[in-house]
Amino acid sequence: MNTNLTVNGRPHALDLDTRVTLLDALRDQLKLTGSKKGCDHGQCGACTVLVNGQRINACLSLAVMHDGDEITTVEGLSSDGRSPLQAAFVRHDGMQCGYCTPGQLCSATAVLDEIARGWPSHVSADLEGPVELTREELAERMSGNICRCSCYPGISKAILSVAEDGTVHREAAE
Amino acid sequence: MSVGKPLPHDTAPLHVTGAARYVDDIPAPANTLHLAFGLSTVARGVLNGVDLTKVRAAPGVVAVMCADDLPFANDVSPSIHDEPLLATDRVHFVGQPVFLVVATSHLAARKAARLATFDITEETPILTVDEALAADSRFEDGPVIWSKGAAADAIARAPHRVEGTMEVGGQEHFYLEGQAALALPQDGGEMVVHSSTQHPTEIQHKVAEALGLPMHAVRVEMRRMGGGFGGKESQGNALAVACSVAARATGRPCRMRYDRDDDMVITGKRHDLRIDYRAGFDDLGRLTGVDFRHLMRCGWSQDLSLPVADRAMLHADNAYLLDHVRIESHRLKTNTCSATAFRGFGGPQGMVGIERVMDHVAHALGLDPLKVRRANYYTDMAEDATEGGPSAPPQRSLGSSPPPEDISGKKKEADLTSRGGPDELNRVVVAEASGQTTPYGMAVTDFILNAMTERLADQSDYAARRAKVADWNATQPVLKRGIALTPVKFGISFTLTHLNQAGALVHVYQDGSVQVNHGGTEMGQGLYQKVAQVAAQAFGVGMEVVKVTATDTSKVPNTSATAASSGSDLNGMAVKIACDTIRDRIAACLAELHQVAPDTVVFAGGEVTVGGDTISFARAAQLTYESRVSLSATGYYKTPGLAWDRKRGQGRPFFYFAHGAACTEVVIDTLTGEYRILRTDILHDVGESLNPALDIGQIEGGYVQGAGWLTTEELVWDDRGRLRTHAPSTYKIPACGDRPEVFNVALWDGANREETIYRSKAVGEPPFMLGISALMALSDAVAACGPGYPALDAPATPERVLAAVDRVRRG
Numbered sequence: 001m002n003t004n005l006t007v008n009g010r011p012h013a014l015d016l017d018t019r020v021t022l023l024d025a026l027r028d029q030l031k032l033t034g035s036k037k038g039c040d041h042g043q044c045g046a047c048t049v050l051v052n053g054q055r056i057n058a059c060l061s062l063a064v065m066h067d068g069d070e071i072t073t074v075e076g077l078s079s080d081g082r083s084p085l086q087a088a089f090v091r092h093d094g095m096q097c098g099y100c101t102p103g104q105l106c107s108a109t110a111v112l113d114e115i116a117r118g119w120p121s122h123v124s125a126d127l128e129g130p131v132e133l134t135r136e137e138l139a140e141r142m143s144g145n146i147c148r149c150s151c152y153p154g155i156s157k158a159i160l161s162v163a164e165d166g167t168v169h170r171e172a173a174e
Numbered sequence: 175m176s177v178g179k180p181l182p183h184d185t186a187p188l189h190v191t192g193a194a195r196y197v198d199d200i201p202a203p204a205n206t207l208h209l210a211f212g213l214s215t216v217a218r219g220v221l222n223g224v225d226l227t228k229v230r231a232a233p234g235v236v237a238v239m240c241a242d243d244l245p246f247a248n249d250v251s252p253s254i255h256d257e258p259l260l261a262t263d264r265v266h267f268v269g270q271p272v273f274l275v276v277a278t279s280h281l282a283a284r285k286a287a288r289l290a291t292f293d294i295t296e297e298t299p300i301l302t303v304d305e306a307l308a309a310d311s312r313f314e315d316g317p318v319i320w321s322k323g324a325a326a327d328a329i330a331r332a333p334h335r336v337e338g339t340m341e342v343g344g345q346e347h348f349y350l351e352g353q354a355a356l357a358l359p360q361d362g363g364e365m366v367v368h369s370s371t372q373h374p375t376e377i378q379h380k381v382a383e384a385l386g387l388p389m390h391a392v393r394v395e396m397r398r399m400g401g402g403f404g405g406k407e408s409q410g411n412a413l414a415v416a417c418s419v420a421a422r423a424t425g426r427p428c429r430m431r432y433d434r435d436d437d438m439v440i441t442g443k444r445h446d447l448r449i450d451y452r453a454g455f456d457d458l459g460r461l462t463g464v465d466f467r468h469l470m471r472c473g474w475s476q477d478l479s480l481p482v483a484d485r486a487m488l489h490a491d492n493a494y495l496l497d498h499v500r501i502e503s504h505r506l507k508t509n510t511c512s513a514t515a516f517r518g519f520g521g522p523q524g525m526v527g528i529e530r531v532m533d534h535v536a537h538a539l540g541l542d543p544l545k546v547r548r549a550n551y552y553t554d555m556a557e558d559a560t561e562g563g564p565s566a567p568p569q570r571s572l573g574s575s576p577p578p579e580d581i582s583g584k585k586k587e588a589d590l591t592s593r594g595g596p597d598e599l600n601r602v603v604v605a606e607a608s609g610q611t612t613p614y615g616m617a618v619t620d621f622i623l624n625a626m627t628e629r630l631a632d633q634s635d636y637a638a639r640r641a642k643v644a645d646w647n648a649t650q651p652v653l654k655r656g657i658a659l660t661p662v663k664f665g666i667s668f669t670l671t672h673l674n675q676a677g678a679l680v681h682v683y684q685d686g687s688v689q690v691n692h693g694g695t696e697m698g699q700g701l702y703q704k705v706a707q708v709a710a711q712a713f714g715v716g717m718e719v720v721k722v723t724a725t726d727t728s729k730v731p732n733t734s735a736t737a738a739s740s741g742s743d744l745n746g747m748a749v750k751i752a753c754d755t756i757r758d759r760i761a762a763c764l765a766e767l768h769q770v771a772p773d774t775v776v777f778a779g780g781e782v783t784v785g786g787d788t789i790s791f792a793r794a795a796q797l798t799y800e801s802r803v804s805l806s807a808t809g810y811y812k813t814p815g816l817a818w819d820r821k822r823g824q825g826r827p828f829f830y831f832a833h834g835a836a837c838t839e840v841v842i843d844t845l846t847g848e849y850r851i852l853r854t855d856i857l858h859d860v861g862e863s864l865n866p867a868l869d870i871g872q873i874e875g876g877y878v879q880g881a882g883w884l885t886t887e888e889l890v891w892d893d894r895g896r897l898r899t900h901a902p903s904t905y906k907i908p909a910c911g912d913r914p915e916v917f918n919v920a921l922w923d924g925a926n927r928e929e930t931i932y933r934s935k936a937v938g939e940p941p942f943m944l945g946i947s948a949l950m951a952l953s954d955a956v957a958a959c960g961p962g963y964p965a966l967d968a969p970a971t972p973e974r975v976l977a978a979v980d981r982v983r984r985g
Contacts, residue, residue, distance in 0.1 A: 033199035034192015036400070038350045039434040043902035046350055074192035086190040090182050093871050097698025098189035099350040099400025105190060139911030146902065148350045148401050149698050150878035151871060152913045 003067045007032065008076025016063050023047045023058035026073060034074040034102045038146070045145030048103035049073050055110035057144075074102035077109060084165065085109055088158035096149035104145050108159045111141045115163070133163045176710035176717055177932050180867035184703040184722065185398070196400050197354040197370045198431050206356075207236055209416055209430035210283035211271035212290045213440065214261060217299035217509040217895030221265050221292070224273055228289035234282030237424055239274040244419055246386040250411035252376055257475040257512065259384070259415050265294060266474035267509050268895045269439035271412060276420045276428065284433065299509035299895045303448055303469040306506035313476050313505040317467075320487055320823030322613045323498030328463025332454025336534045340451070341967040342526055344471075345444035345516055345883045346899075348907055349697075351400020353410050353441065354431035357381075357417035364391045365418050371410040372402045372695050373735035378727045380411045381418045389727075392418075397724035402697035403879070404515030407735045408477055409441040438900040442514030443889065445470050445482055449527040451534075459535050459546030463498035466490050466527055470520075472505050473512035479505050481669050482513070482520035484820055488669065488827060489524035491613050493623050493661040494532075494550040499613045509895050515737060518942045521664055522880065526968065529660055529946050533953050537963045542640065543950065544631065544659045551661070552610050552621040615824040618831070620927045623661045626835050626857050631659060633920070634837040634855035643839070647958040652844055655852075656955025659837040660947040664940040665828030666739055667813055669820065673734040674813035674829075676744035680709065680752040682760075682805040686792025688713060688720045688753075693733030694745035695725045699938055700868035701741040707864060708746045708931060712753035714777030715791050730808075739832070739936035742864060744811060746931035752809030759805070763798045814929075830928040832935045834858035836877060836944035838914070840951040844959055847976030849952060851881065854914035856944055861926030861935035873919050873941040880945020882908040884968045885952070961985045 003014050007030060014029055023040075026032045026049070035058055038046030042060040049058045050072040077083050085108050088094070095101045115137070120127045123140040131137065138156055147155060188194035212229070214221075226238050241248050241260040251257035261272045273290065277283035300311050329335060355377075356368040365385060369377045374394040382389045394414075399406055417428040432440060450467040468486055472479035487501045532550070536543035610618050631637065636659055643655040668674050678692040690709045696702045702722040709720045727733070734744070760782070761775035768785030776783040782794040789797075798805060818827035836856045842849040856877060860869045886906040890898045899905040925933040949970055956964035956975060962982035967974055 031201065032192070033195070036196075036351070037198075038352075039902050041434065041901050041903060044350060074190070077191075081187055081191040081193075089190050090186040093182055093186075093867050095183060095186060095189050095698075096700070096871055096875060097350065097399060097401040098183070098185065098194050099196065099698075101189040102192045135915070136911075139909075142910040144909075146348075146350065146907050146909055148348050148403070148879075148907065149871075150875040150882075150908060150913065152878065152908075152910045153874050153917055154871060156910065 001064050003064050005063070005066055005069060005071055007071045008073060014063070018062065018064050020063050021059055022049070022061045022063045022066055025063035026058060032073050032075055036099055036102060038099065045107060046100050046103040048106040048145065050106055050110060053110070053113060055107050072106070074105055077105060084162045085158065088162050092158040092161060093154040094151060094158040095154070096151050100145060100147045104147065104155055107142060107145045111159065112163060114141065133160065176707040177864055178862065179707065179865065181703060181707065181717065181865055182867060183700055184706060194398065196351050196398060197356055197368050200356060200368055202356060202429055203427050206427040206429055207276050207278065207420065207424060208280040208283045209420055209428055210275045210287040211440070212273040212275065212287040213436070214265040214268060214270040214272050215292065216265055216294045216296050217268050217301070218297045219265055220295040220297070221261055221263055221272065222295060223293045225291040225293070226273065229275060229286045232282065232286035232289055234278040235275060235286045236278060237276040237420065239276070239420065239423065244384065245422070247383040249383065250380055250415050251475060252408035252411065252478060253476050257477065259412055267511055268897070269511060271440065274416050274420065276424060301508055301510060301891060301893070301895050303471050303506050306471070306508050307469065307504065311507045313472060313479060313507055318483070318487070318503045319500065320614060321500040322496065323463070325463045325465045325498045325500035328498035329452055329454035329465060332462045333456050334538060335452065335454050336531070336538050337452040338534055338965055340449045340527065340530050342447050342449060342523055343887070343969045344446035344513065344889050345887050346438055346889060346905055347403045347405030347443065347516060348902065349399065349401030349403060349405050352432050352434055352437045353406070353413050355410065355413040355417045356427065356429040357414065357421040358427045359421045359425060363387065363422070365421065367392065367394045367414050367418060369394055369396060369410050369414040370399045370406055371396055371414070372399070372406045372697060372737055373408070374695065374725055374727050375731070375733045376408065376735065377410060377414045380415050384415045384419050385422055394727045395724050396695050399695065399697040403517045404519065404737065405441060406697070407515040407737050409514055435900045439897050440511065442473060442477060442512045444516035444883065445472065445479065445513040445520065445523060446889070447471060447523050449530070451527060451531050453531045453535060455535050457539070458549050459539050459541055460549050461494065461496060461535070464496055464531060465500045466502065468501070468503040468523070470503065470505050471508050471510065471513060473508055473510045475512040477512045477514050479513060482515065484669055485520035486524035487823070488614060488665055489521040490528055492525045492528045493552060493663040494528060495552045495610050496613055501613065510891060517876070517879065518939045519738060521939065522883070522943050525662070525943050526884070526946055526949070529950060533950050534963060537957060543954070544636065547661065548624070548627060551624055552618045554621050554624040555619050614827070616826045616828065620830055621663070622859065622922070622924060623663060623833050623835065626833060626859065626922055627659070627661060630835045630837060630855060630857040633857065634659070636837055639839065653841050654844055654955045654958045655839065655841045656951040656953065656958065657837065657839040658947050658950035658954050659835060660950055662834040662940055662943040663831050664943065666743065666830055666832055666936045667816055667828045668734065668738045668740065669818060669827045671816045671818055674740070674744065674816060675734065676748040676811050677730040677733065678745060678748035678752045678809040679729045680749060680756060680807055680809065682756055682795050684796050684799050686719060686790065686795045688715065690720060690722045690749055691726060691729040692745040692749050693725065693730045694741040695736040697736070699741065699872060700865060701736065701745065703868060704742045704864045705746055705749050708750050709753050712750055712757055713791060715780050719780070719791070739938035739940065741938065742934065743930050743936050744813070746864070747811040748809040750809065750931060751811055752807045755807040755809065756805055759803050760794055760798045763801045763803045764794060767797065830926060830930070830935070832859055832937070832940040833922070834940055834944050836947040838947040838951040840948065840955055842952065842955045842975055844979050847972035847979065849972065849975060851914040851948055853916040855918045857920050857922055858941055858944070859922040859924065859935060860937045861924070861930065862933040863921055864932060864934045866921060869921065869937050870919050872937045874917065876941030877944045878908050878913050880942040881948035882945070884945055884949040885970055886912070888969050888971050956982055959983055
């Protein structure tokens with residue numbers, strides 16, 4: 001099935017089996033191997049990418065469903081590899097083995113956007129007002145991205161440091 | 175100075191852009207084939223045959239292989255050759271590979287692998303330690319028993335006694351990158367293998383055996399793993415061998431990765447066990463005698479179970495001086511996946527036993543468990559016991575260094591690459607007569623936990639918080655708090671003594687750039703960066719000058735697994751020795767040109783100063799090259815002073831001990847059993863840190879992973895031997911919100927008393943056992959609910975905590 005995907009700003013016309021996941025299309029067809037297959041179940045978050053700015057587990061979504069969509073993978077988060085989050089992950093040791101890092105970064109990028117838009121989460125006390133990126137909000141919103149090296153302190157520090165540079169409130173410095 | 179700096183991971187910029195390649199990311203040639211195993215659906219039985227008609231006819235299938243199709247060795251065991259790649263006449267567990275599908279895509283191979291019809295005569299499987307004991311199904315002839323003093327008498331005569339049983343669960347590694355391999359056939363039948371492995375030499379060895387080749391015809395390369403944790407010490411053998419035999423059979427590159435569920439079903443995990451204990455003690459809680467029985471569930475093949483069970487015994491004392499102790503260890507053979515190495519390698523299992531005893535004793539006497547622990551500690555040794563300066567590196571480089579690689583080693587029957595083979599060492603060992611010794615007769619000369627505990631108790635405000643917890647629990651009916659401070663003393667060295675060696679190959683190029691290769695593998699622990707720091711330090715150059723290349727069996731041969739926390743100790747030292755050799759050659763060359771003494775040549779700041787002149791390191795390299803002096807050298811290191819007789823359980827298996835202590839506070843909900851870790855304070859001993867940032871990452875991660883093992887990570891097998899928790903949907907791995915809400919980690923500021931690389935200490939495994947404090951804090955919280963002793967099994971899931979609350983309320 002013909003499917004048009006714009007990935008990291010570049011248009012791609014693909015002929016795909018309807019059962020191919022977005023993750024497999026990215027890794028196998030487009031050779032964008034930054035997105036990882038950790039569990040293939042939507043449980044670990046290593047495959048997280050942005051679709052039209054929102055994060056999804058690419059392993060749980062069929063590629064043909066995304067005809068016309070704008071996809072951003074870790075390779076496309078910045079032109080020079082130094083987005084504020086990317087730089088913060090390096091600075092704060094937000095990784096050990098690095099396998100979850102692409103998913104963590106895509107997820108974190110979307111989290112900051114969600115906060116900026118005032119989208120509440122399961123743990124937000126107030127559904128109407130602006131959302132503050134507290135420790136609890138961060139834990140809830142990043143809970144879909146497992147780091148088996150348990151590098152969570154570094155990951156949290158990295159995300160909070162970027163949030164702090166913006167206007168988002170930071171409750172718990174670690 | 176590059177050593178001691180908190181530099182980030184060397185490839186951090188590659189990780190944040192997705193450019194860091196793992197095995198399954200390596201571009202493969204267009205005609206590459208993909209593999210999948212057909213797995214046994216039966217835990218135990220006679221394999222009469224397999225109907226593969228539908229498998230062979232499935233779309234995309236190129237070849238199907240059974241045991242009979244293998245050209246040479248059908249064995250992927252790291253120890254006693256009891257683990258066929260493909261099942262022969264019997265099946266031993268649900269998930270055992272029976273046949274191999276080779277197809278044009280990963281999906282085609284996996285789909286076809288499910289189309290087989292097995293003809294298996296089922297037998298009743300042996301699944302539990304009780305069933306294995308009843309059937310006398312075990313490895314080795316009987317239990318291994320080590321003892322010191324007369325435990326039974328001491329316990330009988332003691333003023334007080336406790337006894338109990340503790341079930342301790344296993345643990346799935348869940349390296350985020352699953353097992354993966356890629357085999358590329360070469361000219362003349364040779365093979366190049368990319369394998370996600372902690373042990374490239376073992377992969378080389380097993381592939382060579384499977385192809386009927388000498389080891390020199392197989393090259394294994396490993397740049398990085400997406401996590402290992404011990405799960406890639408032997409468990410990658412099957413994939414690498416399968417890819418290699420399929421590549422040989424088809425003449426095409428072959429690649430394989432396990433789907434996550436397959437990975438969890440097929441590969442081994444941490445050994446679960448039952449610990450039975452009896453202890454006698456005095457009014458202060460000082461143990462007068464203690465007796466342990468370990469029932470280790472090893473699974474269907476031996477793998478590394480013997481040294482794992484040994485290490486559990488070796489850590490049955492943890493930080494405590496035991497005068498009368500007996501440890502009995504049963505290594506039980508069951509029809510489950512073969513339990514294997516996992517961070518700590520049995521040490522955590524042994525340690526949790528004595529910590530449970532301390533907790534139980536304190537409860538029986540109504541004392542603060544920390545007081546009981548400290549009453550039993552070994553004695554700290556005097557500070558001035560160190561020889562040499564705190565950061566003085568050993569002087570090994572000049573002239574006296576051993577030959578680069580020892581090629582004279584006699585071929586033994588035991589598998590030289592293994593960590594689990596029969597121990598052939600017969601050296602008789604006599605413990606040092608003076609001072610305190612472990613249950614296995616090793617003198618404890620570097621103990622520092624009294625001082626560390628004192629400082630941690632102070633920094634974490636333990637006493638005041640313990641009083642607050644008691645106040646809280648006295649007034650709160652639903653939520654109960656608990657706090658515990660537990661120590662870790664972990665022995666560093668492979669207990670199979672010959673594995674304590676490492677090699678390195680270092681090149682300096684004409685432009686002054688340095689390429690380093692060593693036998694260790696990178697799995698996220700930061701080994702490459704630490705080794706690069708060592709090399710930069712040796713040459714007095716910046717980090718940008720040094721590149722560590724992928725681990726490669728053709729560059730450094732006969733490597734040991736990157737395991738036992740030994741990576742930087744062994745490889746860092748080997749690299750330093752190689753660098754020092756080259757530096758000394760450069761110095762000698764320049765000294766001759768300037769007619770000065772070689773020891774006046776100084777390497778610092780990217781420059782070399784000789785006879786009043788200062789030139790760049792690059793210029794120095796150029797001059798040395800032009801003087802026709804080699805700028806390439808190997809380094810070789812072996813850990814000194816080890817002597818271990820495992821049959822008798824006597825000797826010095828460890829070069830030194832690494833220490834740590836953690837204080838954890840938890841809160842439980844007595845209506846649901848749910849809990850949270852509120853605060854954790856850690857003080858950990860890494861000697862003189864090679865890289866504090868990386869070390870703190872290991873400590874934080876180790877703690878969380880250790881706490882996960884003892885709290886939420888539960889493996890469940892059904893009565894047919896099927897693993898029911900084979901995905902992260904049913905197996906709870908700590909997530910972002912599960913780390914302690916307040917998490918303070920500090921490094922102890924003492925140097926290693928032994929001459930390790932820049933007096934640092936190993937850090938990979940020891941912090942894992944800091945997680946025991948979380949279990950003991952839960953026990954403390956449950957104990958606040960009633961008069962009974964919680965006797966918490968592990969993992970202390972909310973269900974178990976709830977049941978324990980009920981138990982203690984009934985007394």
